Amino acid sequence: MTTVTAQDRTAAFDAAVAADERIEPRDWMPDAYRATLVRQIAQHAHSEIIGMQPEANWITRAPSLRRKAILIAKVQDEAGHGLYLYSAAETLGTSREELLDKLHSGRQKYSSIFNYPTLTWADVGAIGWLVDGAAITNQVPLCRCSYGPYARAMVRICKEESFHQRQGYESLLALSRGTPAQHAMAQDAVDRWWWPSLMMFGPPDDESAHSAQSMEWKIKRHSNDELRQRFVDICVPQAEALGLTLPDPQLKWNDERGHHDFGPIDWTEFREVLKGNGPCNDQRITQRKQAHDEGAWVREAAAAYATKHATQRPAEPTTARTAPGEATA
């Protein structure tokens, strides 16, 4: 009979991470690893569901039935992304209720990008292209994250994100090639969303508090600045093809670096929005809480119905049951 010492467990964890194996919910893991994941996955989940608001703002005013159906599908996807991620967070020992509570009370954050308003229809296109585009750049490496449930959620999400980005790009392109007023609307949206999108990658590497440890744990695979640069390089030719400009006079190709140089980011604005002083912080949380509170009677009714039927008619489901033995097939 051997006992597993703390040292053995740490060694097993380190070895699994080093070998690029996945850590699964029931494996032993350092407390700090667990806490980091809960914080990151929760913030990610919250961002998905808060992110529904700025776009849902335009569902009733979409310019055609086609665009409306697309936008509804996209917003519904974001709800789904939130649910995949809440499930992943719950495997670490938190509950859905606790996560929502922390979002509503401001103890957990969501991406600062969703605190900007969607002023025109073109914003929906700009969000799809730039915000979903930045999210994809961030999320693709997370598909190889060391924590299994998070990595699997990201695989599912990334598959769905590509539609989000393409529909946004297509919508912006239609406006850009439309009337002069439509073109101007598209340009205005890009002007407003460009810099906040670059902020989505987080603070510069030398100021990023959690980065180094997260890279060591293989939660994160690339630094904030590296991903930001990748995104800028991807966007420049895409903007050209759109016939729109990116609002940065210092943006230009640097032959020596093999990358685009770009102007300084206003980190004061980023910190202010993060602190709660962005244009829509209050509105987003107020609306989220309101939706949650107004849905309480539905949750209660469903729970009451389930309890009633569990006591009245045990084991008589109305849908087909699986054939004996089939459940293990």
Next chain:
Amino acid sequence: MTESTDWPLWEVFVRSRRGVSHTHAGSLHAPDAQMALRNARDLYTRRNEGVSLWVVPSTAITASSPDEKDSFFEPSGDKPYRHPTFYEIPEGVKHL
């Protein structure tokens, strides 16, 4: 508020097309099996990912413990003769 606990957790299994097994897709919360099925449809098959769904209460699953993984699966470790590659067959012998 009377709501004090989360709805129970369900594991979702999706058969992607006829002829293949159901595969674990993820989990969700729902008050009962019917709602779990409907939520699973909306959450895991928005793009025709499935032709059949199972939902199972998470509490109904008994799992092997990761801590005993070595000893638990050990019995098959020293039985390479269960694999066809264990056997040496003369060169040129066919259909074997």
